[in-house]
Amino acid sequence: MKFLLTVLLSLLPLWAQAVELEERLAPWTLLDQFDQAYTLDNQAQVLLVARxxxxxxxVDAALQGQPKGYLEARHVVFVADIQRMPRLIAKLFAVPAMQAYNYRVMLDRDARIAPRYPAPVDKVLWLQLEDGKLVARHEYATAAELRQALEQVQP
Known part of the structure; x- marks a missing residue:
């Protein structure tokens, strides 16, 4: 019984951090693949999270063939959780490879932001926002589904 209680109490902070519908997302700041800071604000309409x-x-497959600025024009922000990646690999190979992308990737190097938005690790989490509030949540398992959803967002 004590063990069960301990487990439940240890999981309580994770439940408290999960964002609910109609809740305002707390602002945060991350660096992109060019070490340029981005702060989440009320202009963002969609937050994509890859864990x-x-x-x-x-996400990369869904964006193939799209022009530079495609996500920005639609007020879409892409966050990639790279905390599990060894820092040396990230610094020497992964982040330089991301610099060839024609879209910004906000890099969550220390898992400060992505855990706020729980989702299966093999899917892309789509958080639909209005004035900083969460209004819808979707998960995409294929690039085709994600691409179709992105095409529905008006620039």
Missing amino acids: SMDAAKL
């Missing part, structure tokens, strides 16, 4: 390399590859 794994596989999920980030879905």
Whole structure:
């Protein structure tokens, strides 16, 4: 019984951090792949969160062939959780490879932001925002589904 209580109490902070519908997202600041800071504000309409390399590859595949500034024009922000990646690999290979992308990737190097938005690690989490409040939540498992959803967002 004590063990169960201890487990439940240890999970309580995770539940408290999860964002609910109609809740305002707390602002945060992350660096992108060029070490340029971005702060989440009320202008963002969609927040994409990839909690794994596989999920980030879905975003990349969905954006293939799109012009530079495609996400920014639609007020879409992409956050990639790279905290599991060894820092040396990230610094020497992964982040330089991301600099070839024609879209910004906000890098959550220390898992400060992505855990606020729980989702399966193999899917891309889509958080629909209005004036900083969460109004809808979706998960995408394929690049085709994600691409179709992005095309519905008006620039």
